[in-house]
Amino acid sequence: MDFEGNTQRIIESIKQAKAAGAKLRVGPELEICGYGCLDHLLEQDLYLHCWKMLEILLKDKELYDILLDIGMPVLHRNVGYNCRIICLNGKILLIRPKIWPANDGNYREMRHFTPWLKPREHEEYHLPRMIQKLQGSTHVTFGDAVISTPDTCVGAETCEELFTPDAPHNHMSLDGVEVITNSSGSHFTLRKLNTRLDLITEATKKNGGVYLYSNQQGCDGDRLYYDGCAMIVVNGEVVAQGSQFSLNDVEIVTATIDLEEVRAYRSSKSRSLQAAKSTAKYHRIQTSFELSSEEDDGDLSRAPSVAIQPRYHSPEEEIALATGAYMWDYLRRSKTAGYLVPLSGGIDSCATATMVFSMCRLVIQAIEDGNKQVIEDVKRLAQYNEGKLPKTPQELCNQIFHTVYMGMSKQSSKETRGRAKELSEAIGSYHVNCDIDEVYNAQRNLIVSTLNFEPKFKVEGGSNTENLTLQNIQARSRMVTAYQYAQIIPLARNRPGEGSLLVLGSANVGESLRGYLTKYGCSSADINPIGSIDKSRFIAWAETNFSLPCLHNFLTAVPIAELEPITETYVQSDxxxxxxxxxxxxxxxxxxxxxxxxxxxxxxxxVHQWGEDRTKTPEDDGPSYTPRQIAEKVKRFFHFYAINRHKMTTLTPSLHCNDYSPDDNRFDLRPFLYPPFWSSWSFKKIDRELEKIEKRAKGGVKK
Incomplete structure (x- = not known):
């Protein structure tokens, strides 16, 4: 929704592209308004603002002499489309609507747009009056067409279309389109870049051609991080690749292409026969603008870009970089004073704190690289005198990151208190060590005084209901205390401005699925960086790569909630x-x-994956259970999943990193009121199947 800011970034990218000698510039999907506008995309204001921003771009003569592929929504005959606007020298050549929208998982494009249901067909679009004046005409071509220049042919597909079985690039390639652009709003999940690269390289290995992929990068106001990695691929080989995780507002990737290589690559007879037979013919919009020049002949400085090895980050690096970059975007754009984490001494809050430290490492690197926007944001967020900037992640961490250990005299161990303090010192956070016994006792005594009933923990002889009540009092007291500190700490520290701190959550993905958390307890926060990841491998990686040896103690510690009293014979285990x-x-x-x-x-x-009689391979390190044990575990999981579903609707928004995220508000849409699973047909089916398996086993027949 940052229309002016987005437009300025588009202008800067075009100027950088021109300075690099580029003749074709491709930007991300819906770049004028931003991909993540959600239901704002239903507002007529948004369409109007986008046209006004496009008018600014078309009027700017500094943006001439380069073919521009720009993304924005367009309303055509009262139908909203997700479109590419192909422009040249202040004129629109083509408006190309998206054919295959993304409409599952985190994507809701068909809630906001209609797909163009007429492949390779086109109509006339009636331009807004402000654009008619610039265009010199009232109409422009709208539909699935391509741009023909004297030296080549350029076509566009958008994001999801690359992922479809019958992708437009196949038909365009057979019809002689040599350069294909893809403008994307593709969000980060672990290892997703591998999938993108596989699809693009396979598409150009099979068809030949030049593929230009552009993707949005950064936090776009929602649970998603868009991981950039613009790239240029020629005949199945990567010749240019941008950063996947960066704090830069604008980044361009360029390459020099020899179109004759495409033509030679496509010379196989089987491919030529299919091209000659194909009936998928595209309307060509003619332009005299050339992407190449005869004046460049013999210029060795314009040699074609050579193939490079694609760069992939490890899953642990992806977690560190994605969460760090997302959290920096979130912090600077929210105009708050920093972050606060209730640091329990366990691995979950440790992972959240380490991610903030990763953010600080990225920011320090950006400062060293001279990133003006980052430097400006750091000066606003942190209190530095005489223009001095932080030199280390710990220095920055101490200014914008705050940790609080909230202990209980009977429940909290000296080990967790010590680990929290040690981690805080290692990363440089401003640390508060406090006990919440008085807060807890005040709430507990309210029950005693008003109900004349004294609740006890289970280890003290209390019932399960009493035990849960007392645990939840602590969890909710910690939530209230965390927000109390988040509100007042900046003022107490004489920090600049009047903003409060954002509270970070530490509810891991497994606990959320199982419902092993207190609703509106310490799992509640503003955002939750670890809400969809498995954190142990990340912490093991950070121990070495961030030089934080204290993380080893978190990895070897038994996961405990510390909500019940510790005795000589009992320690609560998650x-x-x-x-x-x-x-x-x-x-x-x-x-x-x-x-x-x-x-x-x-x-x-x-039964096949965990069965005790399965044939194990060296890679198989899974558990071994009898069919009956597996049945009980599956039933137990779904029972608790069902009865705790109401908790999912209030989960703290988390950065989406995994395709099994339980985020109810966007990604994982399920009912939150189920019939009792223990008496359900599903469980009866399990029982009947189990009976068959056990009967076969008794009869000596191996399943």
């Missing part, structure tokens, strides 16, 4: 409370969401 391990929860989560399995399907899958 996995014992849940009745399943975190690894098992990860498996349940993937099968439920990614594999789309219900209880019965999950049981059938796990």
């Amino acid at each position: 996995e014992a409370d849940m009745g399943m391990t975190y690894d098992e929860l990860t498996t349940f989560g993937r099968l439920r969401k990614v594999n789309k399995l219900g209880p019965f399907g999950m049981f059938q899958n796990l």
Whole structure:
């Protein structure tokens, strides 16, 4: 929704592209308004503002002499389309609507746009009056067409169209289109870049041609981080690749292409026969503008770009860089004073704190690289005298990151308190060590005084209801205390401005699935960086790569909530409370969401995956259970998943990193009121299948 800011970034990208000698510039999907506008895309104001910004671009003669591919929404005959505007020298050559919208997972494009349902057809579009004056005409071509220049032919596809089986680039390539652009709003999930690169290289290996991929980069006001990585691929080989995670507002990627290589690559007879037979013919919009020049002949400085090895980050690097870049965007754009984390001494809050430290590392690197926008934001956020900037991540961390250990005299151990302090010192956060016994006792005594009933923990002889009540008092007291500190700490520290701190959550993806959290308790926060990741591998990686040896103690510690009193014979354990391990929860989560399995399907899958009589491979390190044990585990998971679904609707928004995220508000749309699963048909089916398996086993027949 930053129309003017986006337009200035588009202008800067075009100027940089021209300075680099480029003749064709491709920008991200819906770049004028931003991809993540959601239901603002239903507002007529937004369409009007986009046309006004396009008018600014068309009027600017400094942006002439380069073919421009710009993204914005367009209303055609009262129907909204997600479009590419192909422009040259202040005129629109073509408005190309998206054919195959993204409409699953995090994407809701068909809520906001209609797909162009007439491939390779075109109509006349009636231009707004402000554009008619510049165009010198009232209409322009609207539809699935291509641009023909004296030296080549250029076509456009948009984001999701690359991922479809019958992708437009196949038909365009067979019709002689040599340069294909893809303008994308593709969000980050772990290893998704691998999929994109595989698809683009495969498309150009099979068809030949030049493929220009542009993607939005950064936080666009929602749970998603768009991970950039613009690239240029020729005949199946990458010749240019941009950064995947960066704090730069504008980044361009250029390459010099020899079109004769495309023609030679396409000379195979089988491909030529298919091209000659193809009936998929595109309307060509003619222009005299050339992407190449005869004047460049013999200029060795204009040699074609050579193939490079694609650059991939490890999953742990992706987590560190994506969360760091997202959190910096969120912080600077929200105009708040910094972050606060309730640091419990456990691995979850440790992971959140380490991600903030990763953010600070990225910011320091950007300062060293001379990033003017980052330097300006740091000066606003942090209190530095005489223009001095922080030299280390710890210096920056101390200014904008705050950690609070909120202990209880009977429940909290000296180990967790010590780990929290040690981590705070290692990363440089401003740390507060406090106890909340008085707050807790005040709430507990309210029950005693008003109900004449004294609740007790289970280890003290209390019931399960009493035990949960007392645990939830602590969890909710910690939430209130965290927000209390977030509001007042900047003032107490004499920080500049009047902004409060954003509270970061630390509810991991497994606990959210299982519902092992207190609704409106310490899981509640402003944003949750770890809400859709498995954090252990990231912490193990950060221990070495961030030089934080204290992280080892978090990895080896037993996960404990510390909401029940510690005795000589009892210490609360998360996995014992849940009745399943975190690894098992990860498996349940993937099968439920990614594999789309219900209880019965999950049981059938796990009998083979976890069965004690399976043939193990060296890579198989999964557990071994009997079919009956597997049935009980599946039932237990779905039982608690169902009865705790109401908690999912209030989960703190988390950065989306995994395709089994339980985010109810955007990604994982399920009912939150279920019939009792224990008496459901699904569970009866499991019982009947289990009976068959056990009967076969008794009869000596191996399943």
